[in-house]
Amino acid sequence: xxxxxxxxxxxxxxxxxxxxxxxxxxxxxxxxxxxxxxxxxxxxxxxxxxxxxxxxxxxxxxxxxxxxxxxxxxxxxxxxxxxxxxxxxxxxxxxxxxxxxxxxxxxxxxxxxxxxxxxxxxxxxxxxxxxxxxxxxxxxxxxxxxxxxxxxxxxxxxxxxxxxxxxxxxxxxxxxxxxxxxxxxxxxxxxxxxxxxxxxxxxxxxxxxxxxxxxxxxxxxxxxxxxxxxxxxxxxxxxxxxxxxxxxxxxxxxxxxxxxxxxxxxxxxxxxxxxxxxxxxxxxxxxxxxxxxxxxxxxxxxxxxxxxxxxxxxxxxxxxxxxxxxxxxxxxxxxxxxxxxxxxxxxxxxxxxxxxxxxxxxxx
Amino acid sequence: xxxxxxxxxxxxxxxxxxxxxxxxxxxxxxxxxxxxxxxxxxxxxxxxxxxxxxxxxxxxxxxxxxxxxxxxxxxxxxxxxxxxxxxxxxxxxxxxxxxxxxxxxxxxxxxxxxxxxxxxxxxxxxxxxxxxxxxxxxxxxxxxxxxxxxxxxxxxxxxxxxxxxxxxxxxxxxxxxxxxxxxxxxxxxxxxxxxxxxxxxxxxxxxxxxxxxxxxxxxxxxxxxxxxxxxxxxxxxxxxxxxxxxxxxxxxxxxxxxxxxxxxxxxxxxxxxxxxxxxxxxxxxxxxxxxxxxxxxxxxxxxxxxxxxxxxxxxxxxxxxxxxxxxxxxxxxxxxxxxxxxxxxxxxxxxxxxxxxxxxxxxx
Numbered sequence: 001x002x003x004x005x006x007x008x009x010x011x012x013x014x015x016x017x018x019x020x021x022x023x024x025x026x027x028x029x030x031x032x033x034x035x036x037x038x039x040x041x042x043x044x045x046x047x048x049x050x051x052x053x054x055x056x057x058x059x060x061x062x063x064x065x066x067x068x069x070x071x072x073x074x075x076x077x078x079x080x081x082x083x084x085x086x087x088x089x090x091x092x093x094x095x096x097x098x099x100x101x102x103x104x105x106x107x108x109x110x111x112x113x114x115x116x117x118x119x120x121x122x123x124x125x126x127x128x129x130x131x132x133x134x135x136x137x138x139x140x141x142x143x144x145x146x147x148x149x150x151x152x153x154x155x156x157x158x159x160x161x162x163x164x165x166x167x168x169x170x171x172x173x174x175x176x177x178x179x180x181x182x183x184x185x186x187x188x189x190x191x192x193x194x195x196x197x198x199x200x201x202x203x204x205x206x207x208x209x210x211x212x213x214x215x216x217x218x219x220x221x222x223x224x225x226x227x228x229x230x231x232x233x234x235x236x237x238x239x240x241x242x243x244x245x246x247x248x249x250x251x252x253x254x255x256x257x258x259x260x261x262x263x264x265x266x267x268x269x270x271x272x273x274x275x276x277x278x279x280x281x282x283x284x285x286x287x288x289x290x291x292x293x294x295x296x297x298x299x300x301x302x303x304x305x306x307x308x309x310x311x312x313x314x315x316x317x318x319x320x321x322x323x324x325x326x327x328x329x330x331x332x333x334x335x336x337x338x339x340x341x342x343x344x345x346x347x348x349x350x351x352x353x354x355x356x357x358x359x360x361x362x363x364x
Numbered sequence: 365x366x367x368x369x370x371x372x373x374x375x376x377x378x379x380x381x382x383x384x385x386x387x388x389x390x391x392x393x394x395x396x397x398x399x400x401x402x403x404x405x406x407x408x409x410x411x412x413x414x415x416x417x418x419x420x421x422x423x424x425x426x427x428x429x430x431x432x433x434x435x436x437x438x439x440x441x442x443x444x445x446x447x448x449x450x451x452x453x454x455x456x457x458x459x460x461x462x463x464x465x466x467x468x469x470x471x472x473x474x475x476x477x478x479x480x481x482x483x484x485x486x487x488x489x490x491x492x493x494x495x496x497x498x499x500x501x502x503x504x505x506x507x508x509x510x511x512x513x514x515x516x517x518x519x520x521x522x523x524x525x526x527x528x529x530x531x532x533x534x535x536x537x538x539x540x541x542x543x544x545x546x547x548x549x550x551x552x553x554x555x556x557x558x559x560x561x562x563x564x565x566x567x568x569x570x571x572x573x574x575x576x577x578x579x580x581x582x583x584x585x586x587x588x589x590x591x592x593x594x595x596x597x598x599x600x601x602x603x604x605x606x607x608x609x610x611x612x613x614x615x616x617x618x619x620x621x622x623x624x625x626x627x628x629x630x631x632x633x634x635x636x637x638x639x640x641x642x643x644x645x646x647x648x649x650x651x652x653x654x655x656x657x658x659x660x661x662x663x664x665x666x667x668x669x670x671x672x673x674x675x676x677x678x679x680x681x682x683x684x685x686x687x688x689x690x691x692x693x694x695x696x697x698x699x700x701x702x703x704x705x706x707x708x709x710x711x712x713x714x715x716x717x718x719x720x721x722x723x724x725x726x727x728x
Contacts, residue, residue: 239560
């Protein structure tokens with residue numbers, strides 16, 4: 001058995017071991033097919049079943065209504081930052097952006113290149129440590145859409161429920177908490193998520209879009225950037241990232257069959273996150289949590305140590321215990337423990353125990 | 365041992381078995397890393413080595429000069445059809461397109477959405493069975509670039525050498541014959557190839573661009589569509605398709621170490637294709653080759669049988685012998701045998717023998 005570490009990477013990130021074992025088992029030839037998932041045509045019967053199952057499983061996990069299309073595209077959230085305004089933001093219209101961290105700012109920067117934007121709220125003044133209250137949102141009632149980032153991976157700030165925006169279509173980047181808890185898809189116009197946190201390998205992005213919004217896609221858009229073209233062709237307008245979709249399908253099976261759905265997944269995630277935040281809270285400030293308690297992410301636990309030296313030491317000593325990738329994002333520093341769906345409780349417990357021990361040794 | 369078929373799919377397509385075995389062996393944990401290639405951060409040391417090796421190997425195989433950048437992007441050739449004109453075709457300029465089959469037409473259709481285009485040659489009048497002579501090209505000397513498709517996967521028509529276009533940057537879609545033979549990169553301004561024929565799994569596209577052309581990329585382009593941004597960030601502006609790049613690296617190692625480079629690969633490919641074209645040529649018209657002999661593709665061997673019934677029968681009987689995916693593209697019919705780099709000689713011999721036997725039984 002190959003030794004495996006507890007990998008706290010923010011993405012690409014930890015996988016369920018059983019899914020990796022399935023990928024490994026069938027790598028040379030899918031059962032009954034005689035060729036590897038890497039080799040089969042995207043138009044073969046075998047792949048048709050895979051992509052249909054992937055969609056079916058997502059619809060089941062998230063209770064996606066029939067009047068929403070599910071698309072599998074490439075280019076990550078970065079390409080969605082452009083595709084959303086290119087498809088949904090018409091001439092003479094304006095789009096509202098709620099900014100709760102780095103990714104919201106990146107999304108806004110791309111939208112500005114495409115059309116007119118407004119900032120409905122920006123958490124910069126407190127260094128992106130919280131999400132806005134309803135009363136703080138300065139929304140334009142005629143906006144083409146309102147965009148927000150459900151979980152800011154870098155800051156570790158997560159919405160506990162979707163913002164109230166009335167009849168304006170709500171567009172959400174759920175990249176880093178997709179499939180980590182139930183969401184009410186009906187409240188959204190469009191949801192997108194790159195897979196490499198909770199849903200699969202890097203290279204596939206899921207877009208869930210209310211079908212009436214597909215009418216906004218201008219036929220003169222570059223073909224690959226047109227949601228309506230992907231929807232009309234069941235994500236097979238061009239060769240989709242077949243392997244990534246296959247693995248996403250295996251992950252959704254794991255969520256349905258091994259975990260028991262997103263309510264159960266959410267409970268597990270809450271239990272795991274609590275262990276780390278409790279350690280932060282009882283540390284008398286040795287571990288200084290970044291996010292305000294009511295906005296703490298269940299996916300990315302961010303905190304700082306008293307000095308850069310201690311931070312470096314923390315990361316190095318953790319690594320010796322096979323607790324890896326704990327360094328905070330280079331733009332904010334500190335520590336970030338990403339504990340996505342597939343991070344086992346034992347990994348979080350090991351980190352919690354290490355945190356306690358490190359504090360005992362180093363707290364003055 | 366799992367039974368494997370001879371898979372003549374046009375892409376995604378057959379892999380070297382040794383590469384699949386390597387992927388399988390290390391799926392749970394890369395040696396010395398303790399985590400799967402699916403799980404590691406694109407900014408980790410392990411992945412940095414992988415993407416650097418992938419580039420280094422490509423540079424070695426194709427003798428790519430230092431004044432060319434190598435990019436790994438998502439979106440397939442379809443997205444390149446848009447990115448090429450978005451980056452290279454300025455206002456008031458025109459781009460020339462040489463059309464030798466379906467993919468050239470798709471590329472042209474996308475370019476028309478972006479700017480002004482000309483058709484320098486179009487093989488439609490003979491149903492795309494050949495490439496143009498030099499004298500037939502109607503080129504605009506001031507064009508922003510000339511685009512052509514080196515191998516038309518659907519028609520099975522391949523250029524034997526690049527068209528002569530003077531000082532205008534030559535842009536080439538080499539998707540379906542990339543790494544199948546040496547090319548002189550210096551003759552090109554930009555080369556692009558989706559990986560799923562000869563270079564890896566679906567989900568990564570290689571772009572090789574002369575660095576001076578990067579200056580043409582407008583900073584107001586959507587970020588993901590800007591070649592210059594990808595070049596400045598070594599393809600890590602966003603999370604790249606890490607697994608696909610890893611497998612591409614393994615394929616390039618196989619080409620360098622097991623095959624011995626692209627000259628050797630080209631000889632093998634020519635030998636394999638010859639077996640099938642010889643069978644076509646001695647069939648007294650039972651197998652009617654689509655491409656003119658001097659333009660025959662070494663990658664996609666296309667021919668027709670005397671009737672649709674015989675075509676269906678051919679595909680079905682071949683499948684019983686584990687020779688799969690031989691049906692021609694739905695837009696042209698007939699038979700297409702894709703015999704990319706990784707198709708072993710034994711697979712081609714088995715198909716050749718089946719073709720001979722099928723003809724003996726069914727030729728009147």
